[in-house]
Every structure is written in structure tokens, then in C-alpha cells.
Amino acid sequence: MSALRPLVGLELKTNFSLAAIWWHIKHGENRLRSLLIAVLILVGLTPMVVAFILGIKTIYGALHTIGQESALILLGVIAGQTLVFVFGFFYVISAFYFSNDLERLISLPLRPNEVVASKFLVVIVNEYFSIMPFVLPVFLGYGILAHAPLEFWILLVPVYLLLPVIPLAVSALLAIALMRVVNLTRKKDALIIVGSLVLIGLNFFIQMRTHGESDTAAIARLLTERDGLVQIIGNRFPPSVWASRSLSLGFSPEGIGQLGLLAAVSAAILFGMVALSEKLFYEGAIGLSEITSRRRKLSRLEMERSIAQGRGPLRAILDREIKIMNRTPVYLLNGVLVGVLVPALLIVGVRSSDDNPLGVLVSAAESGHTAVLILVLAAFAIVCGCMSGTASSSFSREGKYFWISKIIPVSWRRQVAAKFLHSYLVSLVGIVAALIGSLVVAPVSGPALAAAALLSLVGAVPLNAAGLWIDLARPKLKWTNPQQAIKQNLNVVFAMLAGAAYLVVCGFLAHFLLRTGLPGSFVYSALLLIAAATGWFVWRGLMGFADRKYPETDV
């Protein structure tokens, strides 16, 4: 009997902590509190959901007027597949190569491809959940607005299941190849980070450059073909078109053909990856955790040099946070570099595209809507700076080392302040990257850039403090693989949703104030004041909460 089935079962149980969840459902002391938290989250999400639905409705209306409504499905497909590719790559590397069970699995009589297949299945199940909030509302919105027939709803299931397969299998292929090379070198961690970024950037660039179409041909296609827009946007990544067209064409021979094509190519790439893993996976995995070290007794002088000057506890904890974050590839990639990656991909995308997709931003800058430009820039900078999960996994990342934080003679408030400083510094990196990225792709004046920087820096305070608060409320300290602390941590998702809800509310407010004819400078000042006030309140709340929560957090 193949070992794959029990292996997949075991991996799913371990990764989703199914046994622990079941135990908590049966024995948990705080079932009512968990239910209340869930209700509160749903209530908190309402403004964002409303904004998302309105956005989908508006886009559908605009596409409907030019007869290209099926392009909405494509937008959902592209959003999902891009998310899977960019974030899935890091996920695949950590799930395949940095899970704590790897050494145990290698010692068992299992084939490399069985280990890879089981881990791939776990990753893909996770991706189904990860892309759900971004993709499903778009599909459901289209289905309802277009009064889609039954076949659309039936086909939605296989299309959704196939959606992440190709980008994730391609990510896995690249990851397996990269790790084979990484394992030959001494500087493994550094090479993983650099290699990952280069591969993602290169792939993104290639996708943006290939299958380009001249403007004239694109316009002709848009006017003459029913799903011309789908072809124009999707010809950069054909699987998106196949998925989108199979949904829009339904059970017609062409629609079934598109689904068949998607399934066949997905299966081919998946099997290719699994076959390659048989040869390369263990060569990349075995010995990866071995750290080469120098064995040389430090002289008194060297020892004296390596002993710190006696920093205060705040500085010591900040230093610890920075070192651990920057030296753990999974944390560095998901926490720090994501904020840089988004603006970098934006620059690559815009620079490699024939037309500037950020036309709205550029035209706002050119037509004198400076306030709108500043607010959009600030929102973008805040997203890049604060959506990384650094704050919202700060306590969870300590994991089994949390005992150290509990026994050291440093007040809870000071420990939280050090963690806040760290996450704020990471935000700063994202904010600076976002503003530089914006400067490259859109003509932004110095004062406008400075105003956006100020608003984003102030706006980052409540979001970081809220992230810490959310993580401190239910820190995920039991993990077997560091990626579970940041990538598979619901606190990160909740903090992102809370941050997004906060930005949407501020966006609505700005929109409302600007429509009433108030001057842009007034709207800007109001938002700055709101951000500062929110920051102050959340910070105060966080400090009080730390005093109560730290002592009762069991290790």
C-alpha cells in the first residue's frame, strides 16, 4: 500500500493542529469567549466586506457597459494565482525544507516524491484558504450579478481547486532547484533569501514581458471579441484565461475544452515537479540544518570585543528581535522583505509594461488632485509597511523560547515597547520602499511625498500596536516550524483584516469629506489627527492589556 495516504493524513493533522482543535472544542475553557471573538471579528469586517462588494459591483457595471463582464472572473483568477505565486514560493520553501518533521520523515522508508507530494498537498490546502477572501467574493459577485446559469456554479468547484496548482507547482519546481544549489554552499540562509527574491522577480518580469500585444491589436480585439479584454489581460499568463473562460463559457465544448486544458497542464506540471523531486529533493534537504561553525577558542581580546557595553533592557530586547527576525529566512521573507517586494514588483511591472497601469495615480498627480494622490500614496505605504505580520506574530514567534521573556526581570510594558519598536522599524522599511517605488512610477512632488510619508508614519502606529495586541491576546506559542508562527498564524490574518478595515473606514471618510467640498489640506489634517488619536488609544490599551495578559500566558 502506498505510504502517501497515511502521510498526507498525518501532515494535514499536524499542520492544521486538528487534534488540538478537537481537544479545545471538547475541553476548552473559553468556548464562549472564542465565539464572541469570532462574532466581533465578523462585525469588524463588515465595512471591508461592504467596500469589497461595492467595488465588485462597480467594476462589473463598468465592464458590462463595454460587454466585457467576463473579465471580472479573470481579475479574480489573476489575483488568486498571483498571490499563490508570490507568497506560495516562501511557503513551499519553508514547508518542504524547514519543517521540524523533515529529519524524522527522511529517516523513514519513504520515497522523496511521497514526502514532497504530501507536503505539497498541505501547502495547497492552505492556499485554498489563503486566497478564499480575495477570489471567492469576485466569483460569487459575478455569478449573482450576471445571473450565471447552474453550470457556472458547478464549474466553479473544479476551477477553484485547479486555480493554485500551476503557480504553486512552478514555485515548488523553482524551490527544489534553488535548494539543491543552496545546500552545496555554506551561506545557506543568505542564499535562500537572495535566490527566492531573484527567482520571484525574474518570473514576474518574464510574465510581464512575454505575450505582449501592441496597443492597436489590443483595442481591435477589445472591440470585436466578446471576451477580448480577457484575452488582452490574460495572454500574459494563459492558465488564467483557461480558468476564466471555462467558467464564462460553461458546458459548451469550448468551455469544457478550456477546463480540460487547465486540468491537463496542471497535472503535467504537478507530475513533472513530483518526478523531479524524486531526484533532487533529498539532495537539497539532507544536511540543510547542519550549520558549519568555526571551532576556535576566542582570545580575551576577542571575547572583550564581543561582550556588549551593557545596554539597557529595551535596547537588548530590540536587538534580540532584530537579530532573530533577520537571521530566520522565513521571518525575514514574510516579515521584512514582503514590504519591499510589493513596491519592487510594482516598479518591475510598470517599467516592463508598454503602458503605465497606474494611469489613475499619474493622472491624479497631473490634474492637480494632490490630496487624493497623498492619501493614496499614504495608504499604499501603510499597506506595504504594516501588512507583513511582523507585529501580529511578535509574541508567537517566540514559541518555545517564551519562557525567557517570562523569567527575565524586565517589565511587560518595556518588553512590549521593544517589540513595538522592532515592528515599527520593519514598517519603516516598507514605507520607505513604497514611497520610493511610487516616486519611480508616478511623478510625485517633494512636498506631496513628505506629506504622504508623515501620514503613513503616524498611521503605522495604531496598526502596529493593534497587531501586537491581537497576537498577545492569543499567541501561537506551540509550533513545530517557524513558518507556522507567521504564515499559518490566524493572528496575522486578523491583524491584516483589522488593518484593512481601518484603512477602508478612513478611505470612506476621506471620500465623504472630499465630496462635501472641504479643502484637501483639511481632509489630510483630519486623517492625520485621527491616526494620531487612534495610535494613542491603541497604545494605551496595549500597555494595560500587556500587564494583564503576560502573567496569565502559560508556556
Added chain:
Amino acid sequence: MIEIKDVSKSYNKGAIRAVDHLDLTVNAGEIFGFLGPNGAGKTTMIKMIVGLLRPDSGSILLNGVDNQRDPLKCKAMTTYVPDNPDVYERLKGTEYLNFIGDVYRVDRAMRIERIMRWANVFEIASELGNPIQSYSHGMRQKIVLMAAFLPEPEVIVLDEPLVGLDPRAAHELKEAMRDHCRRGGTLFFSTHIMEVAEKLCDRVGIIHRGKLVACGTLPELRARAGSDQSLEGIFLEVTEK
């Protein structure tokens, strides 16, 4: 000095009573060995002493300071070695010791002197510049022990500190424990090695199902048992049921 007054702790809504109305005093200058079968409540009790867990009832005083009312003051005078040497793997040995030195406010000159001394004692000087990730289990145990002795605290609490140590390091640790108590410090440690407890401890306590079932010097325990048994014999007798 450690004073444990009527301390209880239970898990799973009271279904599992880990520590049950435990009273115990460990005097300054004393090495106290805490013994008990697996799951008897040793680690739970130790975690409550160092502030990792909160007792359901009762109080714990370190040199007269309640560790629930003034935790910072208690922590400043206590260090702890857990049963598993889990320390920040991504830090180098010196970086971890620096961190401990910073949070316990050990000044630089003292820090250099003590780190050099302990590094030589535990024969780990050649590893301190490397990431802890590259250390063996025994070396990790040594770095945790160095961190515990670095601030020279008044109270040291060790949970099975000899596990994973080579014979020379184990010998050095026992010497260090004696030194600490000779200077007037208090040392509380748990172990499963009866010979060590017998030779090293001034007094021992045996915990069974959360209750302290025996406590005293070896002669006192023998007198209570009414025989000239070894500590192992006494242990087996009091934890039989």
C-alpha cells in the same frame, strides 16, 4: 530563601491536580533536591517558583518577596534552567549571554570575567562565537547554565540540570552549585538521579501526585522510614502507590 505556602495548581478545569497544598521552606545557603516520579508535579512547582505559572492558591516568597505581588524584584534575584535547554537558536553564544547580562544589568567588566571563567569551566570557549543552532544538546545545556550563573543571583532554580552533560561538566556544575550555596545563595533543583541528590543536597523533598510526601535531610528521612535505606529505597517506598 524560598517559602512555598499552601500552593496548589490544577489543570483541565481542576481535573488534574498537579500541585496540592504544598508547603515548603528552602533556607539560604542550602541545596535543596526536589525529587518525584514523572508527572508528580515537580516541573509545575518549579515553574510557579520562577513565575512561569501562576498558582491557583497559596503564595511563594523569595527572600521574603511575594513573587505574585512583586514579580520584577523576584525575577531580579532569581535565575532558572528549564528541563529543556531551549534558547534562541539564531543568536550566537556570546549574544545570548550578552542579552542575559543586559537584562540582569551585569556590568561589562563583571560580564567578561564571568563569561571567560564559565566558558573555561564548561570547556565551551571555542563555541561561543558560533550560532546556538550549531550546538549539541549538551552545549546548549551548558550555555543555559552559564546564563543562570552569569548574574550571580541569590536564588537559582534548576530543573534536571544534569541531563545531557558530560561527566566533567556535571562535576563542574555540582561544584558550582556548592559554591553558590557557600556564598549564602539558595539552590533548588529537581533530579531523577538519586546518587546526586544523596551526595549533593543538604535536604531533599519528594513530591508524589502533587503532595510533598517526604522532606528533610537524609538522616531525617531514614529515621522517619525506620530503616537505614538509601535515598532510592526511601523514594521507592514513599512513591509506591
